[in-house]
Amino acid sequence: MAAGKDRSPCARCAEALGRSCCQPGPSERLATLTASDVSRIQAATGWRRERFVEEEPYSPEDALGYETRRPGYRGYFRGTVVRWGLRSEAGACVFLGPNGCTLDASTRPTACLLYPFEPAEHGWTLAVERSGSAELAASSGEPRCLAAEEARSRGGLLRSFAINVEDLTALIDRLRAEVTAHPEPLDSVKPRAPRTVAGGANRDRPARLRRSRLR
Numbered sequence: 001m002a003a004g005k006d007r008s009p010c011a012r013c014a015e016a017l018g019r020s021c022c023q024p025g026p027s028e029r030l031a032t033l034t035a036s037d038v039s040r041i042q043a044a045t046g047w048r049r050e051r052f053v054e055e056e057p058y059s060p061e062d063a064l065g066y067e068t069r070r071p072g073y074r075g076y077f078r079g080t081v082v083r084w085g086l087r088s089e090a091g092a093c094v095f096l097g098p099n100g101c102t103l104d105a106s107t108r109p110t111a112c113l114l115y116p117f118e119p120a121e122h123g124w125t126l127a128v129e130r131s132g133s134a135e136l137a138a139s140s141g142e143p144r145c146l147a148a149e150e151a152r153s154r155g156g157l158l159r160s161f162a163i164n165v166e167d168l169t170a171l172i173d174r175l176r177a178e179v180t181a182h183p184e185p186l187d188s189v190k191p192r193a194p195r196t197v198a199g200g201a202n203r204d205r206p207a208r209l210r211r212s213r214l215r
């Protein structure tokens, strides 16, 4: 049977909103990376770090503000004053290809695997709710997410990303462990022999951390 056209929110996002979460606006930044993300990506792609990492020095006040707004990154600036972010070129992540992310889901930054979900003080929330709500993000100039705007419930949003709360919690735990280890990589993700970048859909997730998902 011929495959139908992908009508998922992620497939329609760039056209509907003008850009996707892999295409930052002029004053926006892509995912924050940990040393574990960088090690995985280097091992899988053989790319030099400078090719996909942007370094952004933070003042102590900026670092505190960042960690306050993003509880999943608490402690990130404990050993560094520099934020590592995914590099963008010509308005898109260097890993964005014509059919979505070119990194295999097992390689992708943990923040990308999580997006549009992110850790909260307790449990999880939506990145767009840093503005208060998906509706406020839509009117405030903050990054938008078509899936979050179209979802009728949080359960429906989870289902649209084929993830359940258990898997989401496991991904959040993984992010926290990687942030705690930063700026060192976790032992389990230290670089192995380089292999070729695999093609991949924009939002496929590794199965439960083995399935183990901006930013």
Ligand code: SF4
Residues within 6 Å of the ligand: 009, 010, 011, 013, 014, 020, 021, 022, 115, 116, 144, 145, 146, 147, 148, 202, 203
């Ligand atoms: S996660 Fe949200 S912002 Fe990103 S491509 Fe999907 S619908 Fe768009």
Ligand code: SF4
Residues within 6 Å of the ligand: 021, 022, 030, 031, 086, 093, 094, 095, 096, 097, 100, 101, 102, 103, 108, 109, 112, 202, 214
């Ligand atoms: S999902 Fe892939 S293309 Fe999108 S920001 Fe993350 S690494 Fe880049």
